Amino acid sequence: MPRKFGNSTMLVDSIAVAEFQGLPLADHPSVKNGRPPGALLEPRPPLDAPTVAEAIAVISCWYEDKTEWGDRIGWIYGSVTEDVVTGYRMHNRGWRSVYCITKRDAFRGTAPINLTDRLHQVLRWATGSVEIFYSKNNALLASSRLKFLQRIAYINVGVYPFTSIFLVVYCFLPAVSLFTGEFVVQTLNVTFLVYLLIITICLALLSLLEVKWSGISLEEYWRNEQFWVIGGTSAHLAAVIQGLLKVIAGIEISFTLTSKSANEDEVDAFADLYLVKWTSLFIPPLTILVVNIIAIFIGFSRTMYSIIPQWSKLIGGVFFSLWVLAHMYPFCKGLMGRRGRTPTIIYVWAGIVAITLSLLWIAISPPTNDSSSGGGV
Template sequence: MLMSQKRLEKRFGQSPIFTASTFMTQGGIPPSTNPASLLKEAIHVISCGYEDKTEWGKEIGWIYGSVTEDILTGFKMHARGWISIYCMPPRPCFKGSAPINLSDRLNQVLRWALGSVEILFSRHCPIWYNYGGRLKLLERVAYINTIVYPITSLPLIAYCVLPAICLLTNKFIISNYAGMFFILMFASIFATGILELRWSGVGIEDWWRNEQFWVIGGTSAHLFAVFQGLLKVLAGIDTNFTVTSKANDEDGDFAELYVFKWTSLLIPPTTVLVINLVGMVAGISYAINSGYQSWGPLFGKLFFSIWVILHLYPFLKGLMGKQNRTPTIVIVWSILLASIFSLLWVKIDPFISDTQKAVAMGQCGVNC
């Protein structure tokens, strides 16, 4: 009993009345409890130092250590066998608020993604935590998907830049057979999206907006979250928690809807836009100089580049704003990065062999 009491104190804190209440079937307190002592004990329990040297915030209650503590706490509850249900009544039960301008929205998405990366590199990672416990397989898969999604920003950046590379180098990196395979994959993903629309009852317009913001957030906030998470894990560099300003329906005219706030999150998607626009201009110019036979391959390259620009169009529209107040530094940095990347890629040109480069430079003589 003494060892059990010590374990309970280490777990729930040094409050006998509070510890006894945890064993009550419906909660509450023993009937013989004195109201005066109960008040004194309640003041002790809610004090700031009560949870020191206990498991509060680590294994009990609201779990600390992540900016997305709701995901971490829910995961711990499911791991202990708690069951959750999805409730969506006809009449909304709560009225909330959310960021309404581009900069605040991206900062909020960055905080969510950073929290997922923190959980990914912590001991509570769903990939390896609580095997043999009460967490179901599909629940584990769902939580793994919740924490690894920021990493998809790395291949997403590559997919958004590759069409511009093809236009700048006048090469198509996908062969005919690979192109057919890619089209089949594209069609299957599109069909899956249609099935999800019919299952969820979401309209096409809402689905398309979600796809657009996935690309916008993936090329900005998710990308920054991956690097900030790695810096925190490897170098111990912590990030500041910033509360984003929000608005609700009672704010009336949404005065901050077109307010532009400078953030470095705007640079990567702007760079991707500039690279694709430069690639389109370069590809069309090359086709005009090369004759009609080069227009056929050009349309295939332009399709993918236009597809990227269509996904980033809301970002471009939000970036320009209602009163065209885009900071000059965003445009300057984006054009500078896009120009450096384009010039380096054209200079390196990895799709041309060393012999072809030597021929172009006139260095192989009669042995060519």
């Protein structure tokens, strides 16, 4: 018995009582083997000090250690996203759950509000999802008790950080198009335009469905989309790299604790919002910003001074680059801080990226003798 439920005799004795109290009331002819009517009105004995002390000992984390109670029931430890793992284990064993939304918020919490701490928070969540993907808690390995939609939901939890790889490629494609002078697709035929139109309509309908279901405004939805791109190109990508390093090389993952804004003063309630603390997570989105801005200038210069300007390719590339930059606008605003002052490291990194791209472009496509001789006719 201690191997299953620990050393608490009160806990063992309360199992039968809890099972009986979980039965429905026999106040309807359809209910059989239930509790007698009026059972809820019976007085309960008051709690004494030893019972309260025993309850505190049972709910502590160390009580369930090395017991079947701790392995099969209760909170699952050892994961950054322990809430997801706990829910997955319960559903995988056949438990049923109900999505309950109360009229009044049942729980409220605090969250980091400045850019640096927010990205670290997203990094921790994404790393937990990557850990789930590479562990036995992967929904692809679930039992048949897990329902189909539940399986899809848990697969999405473990897979979504990997979409950052494709997102980063997408953010660089417009710049590559402007650098090379070639559009992202070879030809703009009718088939491609119809395919693009269908995808655009589906995405628009999906966005409207999400807005309708969540009850938020279009502006809030757009802000969420912007931060999804910012987090996807920074925290999610870092989580994938850290997860691979942990699986392949066994390198443990360390996290930076995020500070929650708990200032009750209304004047300084959002003082932490304008704090700018440099982190390596800024490097990928900052690189995307600099590369797309440089690509727009190069595309304009090439088209303007070319013998046969191809404005259609330029407009297409610039449109997609501006679309990427529009998603990065909150990131730029967050770098400015309260007084619009950009940290020096931002300028240093932007200069390094610009010089590297220039040297790389010269190495890939060196100037010819005709172009370097001054363009004489």
